[in-house]
Amino acid sequence: MNARQSTDMEQRAHADHHASLRLWLRLLSCTTRIEDTIRQRLREQFGITLPRFDLMAQLEREPDGLTMGEVSRRMMVTGGNVTTIVDQLEREHLVQRSAVPGDRRAYHLTLTEAGRQAFATMAQAHEAWVLELMSPLSAKEQTQLGTLLGTLKTAQAPVAPQRPSQEKP
Amino acid sequence: MNARQSTDMEQRAHADHHASLRLWLRLLSCTTRIEDTIRQRLREQFGITLPRFDLMAQLEREPDGLTMGEVSRRMMVTGGNVTTIVDQLEREHLVQRSAVPGDRRAYHLTLTEAGRQAFATMAQAHEAWVLELMSPLSAKEQTQLGTLLGTLKTAQAPVAPQRPSQEKP
DNA sequence: TATTGTTATACTCTATAACTATA
DNA sequence: TATAGTTATAGAGTATAACAATA
Numbered sequence: 551m552n553a554r555q556s557t558d559m560e561q562r563a564h565a566d567h568h569a570s571l572r573l574w575l576r577l578l579s580c581t582t583r584i585e586d587t588i589r590q591r592l593r594e595q596f597g598i599t600l601p602r603f604d605l606m607a608q609l610e611r612e613p614d615g616l617t618m619g620e621v622s623r624r625m626m627v628t629g630g631n632v633t634t635i636v637d638q639l640e641r642e643h644l645v646q647r648s649a650v651p652g653d654r655r656a657y658h659l660t661l662t663e664a665g666r667q668a669f670a671t672m673a674q675a676h677e678a679w680v681l682e683l684m685s686p687l688s689a690k691e692q693t694q695l696g697t698l699l700g701t702l703k704t705a706q707a708p709v710a711p712q713r714p715s716q717e718k719p
Numbered sequence: 720m721n722a723r724q725s726t727d728m729e730q731r732a733h734a735d736h737h738a739s740l741r742l743w744l745r746l747l748s749c750t751t752r753i754e755d756t757i758r759q760r761l762r763e764q765f766g767i768t769l770p771r772f773d774l775m776a777q778l779e780r781e782p783d784g785l786t787m788g789e790v791s792r793r794m795m796v797t798g799g800n801v802t803t804i805v806d807q808l809e810r811e812h813l814v815q816r817s818a819v820p821g822d823r824r825a826y827h828l829t830l831t832e833a834g835r836q837a838f839a840t841m842a843q844a845h846e847a848w849v850l851e852l853m854s855p856l857s858a859k860e861q862t863q864l865g866t867l868l869g870t871l872k873t874a875q876a877p878v879a880p881q882r883p884s885q886e887k888p
Numbered sequence: 889t890a891t892t893g894t895t896a897t898a899c900t901c902t903a904t905a906a907c908t909a910t911a
Numbered sequence: 912t913a914t915a916g917t918t919a920t921a922g923a924g925t926a927t928a929a930c931a932a933t934a
Contacts, residue, residue, distance in 0.1 A: 568846060568849075568850065569858075569861065569862075569865075570846075570849055570850045570853045570854075570861060571846050571849050571850075572865070573853060573861050573864060573865045573868075574753065574849045574852070574853055576865060576868045576869070576872065577749075577750055577753075577864070577868055578750060578753075578754060579872065580746075580868050580871050580872050581746055581747060581750040581751075582750075583872070584743065584746075584747075585747060599923070599924085601923085601924070617892080617893090618892070618893060618894095619891085619892065619893080622893095627924085627925075627926095628925075628926060628927080629892080629893060629894080630893090630894075630895075630896090630925090630926080630927085630928095631924065631925060631926080632893090633893070633894055633895085634923090634924085634925095635924090653891095653892080653933080653934075654932080654933060654934085655891070655892040655893065655932065655933045655934070656891090656892055656893075656933095657892090657893080677737075677739075677740050680739055680740050680743045681739045681740075683743075684739045684742060684743055684871070685739075686870055686871050686873075687867060687870055687871055689738070691867055691870065692738065692739060692742050693738075694863065694867060695742060695746070695864070695867045695871075696738075696741070696742050696745060698856060698860055698863060698864045698867070699742075699745045699746060699749050700745070701855055701856055701860065702749050702853070702855050702856055702864075703745065703748065703749050703752070704855075768900070768901085770900085770901070786915075786916090787915070787916060787917095788914085788915060788916080791916095796901085796902075796903095797902075797903060797904080798915080798916065798917080799902090799903080799904085799905095799916090799917070799918075799919090800901070800902060800903080801916090802916070802917055802918080803900090803901085803902095804900095804901090822910080822911075822914095822915080823909080823910060823911085823915095824908095824909065824910045824911070824914070824915040824916065825910095825914090825915055825916075826915085826916080
C-alpha cells in the first residue's frame with residue numbers, strides 16, 4: 551500500500567524554494583494522505599485494492615458492459631494489466647466476461663449480481679469516507695477548491711500519463 | 720458528519736455527498752496527472768524514480784546525514800525498502816553510507832559529491848516542471864489553493880502506516 | 889494487415905518476518 | 912532485551928513485447 555509516500559513531502563520544501571513548489575508539495579501531500587486512507591480502508595474492510603475497485607466502478611457505470619480495450623483506455627492501463635485484474639475479479643465471481651455478438655475476438659465485461667451488490671456496499675462506504683475526509687472544508691470552500699482545480703485541470707498540457715484516474719463530471 | 724438534523728439537512732447532506740465525491744475525484748485526477756508527468760520526466764530525463772528522488776531530497780536537506788531509521792521514518796517506508804533504495808543509489812555512487820562514531824550498528828547516509836550535483840540538476844528541472852504545471856493558476860489563485868489545502872490538511876487525522884514511529888518536526 | 893486480447897517477462901515499490909551485530 | 916540494519920520472501924501494479932485468434 552501507500553503508493554506514493556507523502557510523509558511530509560512538504561518538508562522537502564525549503565524556505566528558498568518557490569511558492570509553486572511548496573504548493574505542489576502540499577497538494578501532493580493532501581491527496582496522497584486521503585488516497586492512502588481510502589486504499590487502506592478498502593483493503594482492511596473489503597479486501598480489495600484501489601485498481602480493482604476502480605475497474606468495478608467503471609463497469610458499474612456501464613450496465614451493458616465494456617470491452618477489455620475500453621477498460622484499458624479508461625483506466626489508462628495497458629491491456630495485459632487489465633487481463634490480470636479481470637482474472638482476479640472473475641475468480642472471485644465479481645466480474646464476468648461474455649461474448650460480443652459481432653466480434654469473436656472481444657469480450658463484454660460486466661459486474662455479476664454478486665459484484666453489483668458488493669460494489670454497492672463498498673461504494674457507499676467509500677463515499678462516506680470521502681465525505682469524512684473532505685469535511686474539514688465547508689461547502690463553500692469545497693466549491694472554491696473545485697473551481698481552482700477545474701482551472702488547473704482544463705488548462706493543463708495534454709500529457710501522456712500512465713495512471714488510472716476516473717474523473718466523471 | 721453530523722447529518723442527524725432534519726429531512727432538509729439530510730437531503731442537503733446527500734447532495735453534498737456527491738459533490739464531495741466529485742471534488743475528491745477531481746483532486747485525485749489533477750494531482751495524479753501532475754505527478755505522472757513529473758515521474759515520467761524524471762525517468763526519461765534522469766533515469767530516476769520518484770522514491771529515489773525523494774530520498775535524495777531528504778539527504779540534501781541534512782548535510783550531516785541521516786541514519787537508515789531516520790530516512791525510514793521520514794519517508795514512512797519500512798526499513799527493508801530503504802535498504803533496497805539506498806543499495807541502488809549507492810551502486811550509482813549518488814549516496815554513501817558512513818560509520819556513526821558512537822554506534823557501530825548505524826550508518827550515516829549522505830549524498831556524495833556526484834549525488835549533490837546530480838540532485839541539484841534534477842531539483843532545478845523538477846522545480847521548473849512544477850512551475851509549468853501549476854502555471855494555469857495565477858499567483859492569487861495559487862495562494863487561495865494553498866490556503867484551502869492547508870485547511871484540508873491540518874484538520875485531517877494523520878494516517879498511520881506501519882511504522883508509527885514519531886517524527887521530529 | 890490490423891485489432892483484440894492473452895501470455896511471458898521484468899522491474900519497482902511495498903510489507904512482513906526472520907536474521908545479524910551491536911547496544 | 913532492545914535497537915539498527917539487512918536479507919528473504921511475497922504480492923501488487925506497471926510496462927514491454929511476442930503471440931493467437933479474429934477481423
